[in-house]
Amino acid sequence: MRILLVEDDDRFADALMVALRRQGFDVSRASTAAAALDAPExxxxxxxxxxxxxxxxxxxxxxxxAxxxxxxxxxxxxxxRDRVIGLRSGADDYLVKPFGIAELSARIDAVMRRVRPAARPAVTVHGLRVDTARRLVTAAGGAEIALTxxxxxxxxxxxxxPGVVVSRERLLAEVWHSTWPGGRRTLDVHMATLRAKLGDPSVIQTVHGVGYRLAVRDDTAEPSGAKGT
Incomplete structure (x- = not known):
């Protein structure tokens, strides 16, 4: 796993990079905000x-x-107050110095489990197959759809x-870890891009004033392990 350490203290950064590499991580460093924002993701x-x-x-x-x-x-x-601001600004976790490498490693594992969920059943909805275990989405013809x-x-x-309305608030909390009202515009923009990539905008329905749902048709939900998956 590739980690970018953004830290201006040379001694602290050097020690932490050595410890992380011993844990098997591929670590690079940026010592300024400018370098961090320009670095490959x-x-x-x-x-x-x-x-x-x-x-x-x-x-x-x-x-x-970005x-x-x-x-x-x-x-x-x-x-x-600082922890709250940090989390609301988009951090997935917040760790106060000084800390041990064991705690940091555990925090990394916990965060990556959240952003890369454990295996769940795949679902096929009118030809679109969503496999959360493999983070893979395929169209009816089997072609992979690349998503962020x-x-x-x-x-x-x-x-x-499928078919159940998921509120904007729940989507913001689950995907962005935020319930900031201004985030709704970000959600709508991402949803528009997602619909375009899926090729059929009707796959995701907008329930005005509430949220979104995955459309269900007569031939729809097919759990993982069902015939044809």
């Missing part, structure tokens, strides 16, 4: 909030707005209960 970012060129909270917001990378804030800011992590998470949330 990893699987996980360990983000110090006390950076020299830009506050880490703003970096977290920009990373979250992609689907998992983020753990690592900082000396231990007050509850956020797009897949949205589709997986709807596919758990």
């Amino acid at each position: 990893p699987d996980l970012v360990l983000l110090d909030l006390g950076l020299p060129d830009l506050d880490g909270i703003e970096v977290c917001r920009r990373l979250r707005g 992609g689907d990378v998992a983020i753990i804030a690592i900082t000396a800011r231990g007050e509850e 992590r956020k797009e897949f998470a949205l589709l997986a949330a709807l596919a758990r209960d």
